[in-house]
Amino acid sequence: xxxxxxxxxxxxxxxxxxxxxxxxxxxxxxxxxxxxxxxxxxxxxxxxxxxxxxxxxxxxxxxxxxxxxxxxxxxxxxxxxxxxxxxxxxxxxxxxxxxxxxxxxxxxxxxxxxxxxxxxxxxxxxxxxxxxxxxxxxxxxxxxxxxxxxxxxxxxxxxxxxxxxxxxxxxxxxxxxxxxxxxxxxxxxxxxxxxxx
Numbered sequence: 001x002x003x004x005x006x007x008x009x010x011x012x013x014x015x016x017x018x019x020x021x022x023x024x025x026x027x028x029x030x031x032x033x034x035x036x037x038x039x040x041x042x043x044x045x046x047x048x049x050x051x052x053x054x055x056x057x058x059x060x061x062x063x064x065x066x067x068x069x070x071x072x073x074x075x076x077x078x079x080x081x082x083x084x085x086x087x088x089x090x091x092x093x094x095x096x097x098x099x100x101x102x103x104x105x106x107x108x109x110x111x112x113x114x115x116x117x118x119x120x121x122x123x124x125x126x127x128x129x130x131x132x133x134x135x136x137x138x139x140x141x142x143x144x145x146x147x148x149x150x151x152x153x154x155x156x157x158x159x160x161x162x163x164x165x166x167x168x169x170x171x172x173x174x175x176x177x178x179x180x181x182x183x184x185x186x187x188x189x190x191x192x193x194x195x196x197x
Contacts, residue, residue, distance in 0.1 A: 004104045006057060014103040015053050017111040018096060022049055024114075025092050027077060027084045037080030048076035056100050064100075069093045 006014055022028055028045055035041045055072055056064065070093045077084055099110050 006103060007106075010103045010106060010108070011057065013108050013111050014056070014100060015049075017099045017103070017108075017114060018052050019049050020111065020114040021092060021095055021099070022052070025088065027082055027086075027088055028080070031077065031080040031082040036082055041080055044076070044079050047079075048073070051076060052096060056096075064097070066090075066093050066097050069096060 022045070028048070031037060032041045032045045037044045051072055052069070055069060070089050073089050073093055074084070077089070095110075102108070102110055
């Protein structure tokens with residue numbers, strides 16, 4: 001039995017699908033955003049995407065096994081110092097295998113669906129918006145922006161009893177300390193509040 005290969009048309013679509021699935025994987029995005037794999041966490045995540053694509057495209061005599069793909073994904077997460085035991089590795093591997101089969105048949109519906117749908121919300125993960133970072137590596141910045149766009153979540157519904165409108169006002173409050181000339185705000189200690197000698 002001769003194994004099918006991705007065509008020149010389907011290979012880039014499948015590669016985009018791999019990227020879309022992996023950038024929506026909460027375990028991977030949390031590891032990258034929090035730099036659990038060190039400063040090169042984004043590079044390691046990109047390497048996982050490349051390794052997964054190579055897994056499907058390299059010539060081999062034996063068929064593709066989902067267990068091998070799961071091991072590859074697990075090793076990739078381990079390179080980011082992330083251990084996942086929530087079943088998401090198996091889920092991601094299954095989605096990738098199904099997408100690969102569809103792309104072999106010239107069916108790109110699953111990739112199109114990923115392109116058009118919003119990513120599922122990821123609770124408790126917020127990208128930092130540090131404007132002081134160097135803009136040396138535009139590719140890393142654009143990938144971070146892609147991941148950040150996929151991860152805009154404020155607070156889970158169970159903790160939303162606070163009034164977010166009052167938290168976002170720019171009006172100064174009566175108890176707020178005066179702002180210094182250089183933009184810093186002097187904050188009094190809670191420990192000594194009301195008990196000054």
